[in-house]
Amino acid sequence: MPSTDIGIDLGTASILVYVRGKGVVLKEPSVVAFDRDNNKIKAIGEEARLMLGRTPGNVVAIRPLRKGVISDYTVTEKMLKYFIQKAIGRMSFRKPRISVCVPSSVTEVEKKAVEDATYQAGAREVFLIDEPLAAAIGAGIDISRPCGNMIVDIGGGTCDVAVISLDGIVVSSSVKVAGDDFDDAIIKYVRKKHNLLIGERTAEDIKINIGTAVERPEQKVMEVKGRDLITGLPKTVRVTSEETREALKEATSQIVDVVHSVLERTPPELAADVVDRGIVLTGGGALLGGLEELIEAKTGINTVTAEDPMAAVAIGTGKFVELTASNGKLEN
Structure with a gap:
């Protein structure tokens, strides 16, 4: 058997x-x-x-x-x-x-x-x-060919960036900034701005529903429940998507910096391939609204998210x- x-x-x-x-x-x-x-x-x-x-x-x-x-x-x-x-x-x-x-x-x-x-x-x-x-195999990329593919895998704990060619990693870098750090950043921001203490799960809900990495013309708003730090009583506040962009600014720019540093170390032939083929985002963190636009704006390279980034x-x-x-x- x-x-x-x-x-x-x-x-x-x-x-x-x-x-x-x-x-x-x-x-x-x-x-x-x-x-x-x-x-x-x-x-x-x-x-x-x-x-x-x-x-x-x-x-x-x-x-x-x-x-x-x-x-x-x-x-x-x-x-x-x-x-x-x-x-x-x-x-x-x-x-x-x-x-x-x-x-x-x-x-x-x-x-x-x-x-x-x-x-x-x-x-x-x-x-x-x-x-x-x-991540590259799962995103449907044929990694056995001699051409450069860039993968940015943003999970819960780490963000891995690599240029892949001929079944191997040519240049890679990893930073311990990812989905969990997005949640932490939102918790800190809401505490500082609204004097409201929220938990991990609430922070994750905010990230999923209204989180964004770029400025949006129309604001999304979400009601958030937590504990008021001054009175100690439960309280509800309204959080906007622009506030999440503020909160996530540092974490998202660290991810952009890693993408940058990998591109800087990529051999010229492979870098040319990456420009042609674009950057592919995978992992749950790739679902953060506006992240592909942010990476595209900062690198000038077309950025797409894999079909089912989580899986x-x-x-x-x-x-x-x-x-x-x-x-x-x-x-x-």
């Missing part, structure tokens, strides 16, 4: 699992709710995300991955095991072959931690693939196993 091939996008904000022949079968937040009293896991994924900021003292909702790196090894391992079993069911007799993507800037030690956790979670073989490569890395990771299998590098 052939074993299952699985691709896992082990993200700071969410985990996506791709099963060969089925596509992306699971997408859940990488959050684990943990009971401190008896050291038991109470909930994993979406169920645990709903508990963020709403738990009693003995239960903590934690994210075992920070900035694209495992910060809590045991919990990550349990979370992986749970998601793998949920994705393939318990029917599989042979252990699956799993490829996991890692940010391009991780160290050998961090890679080893991901590998070990995946083996512990029940893998027969583990392959690690750089996030920008997975691109997971699809690419899964297809990577298929590609290596069909190249005869792996035997079933």
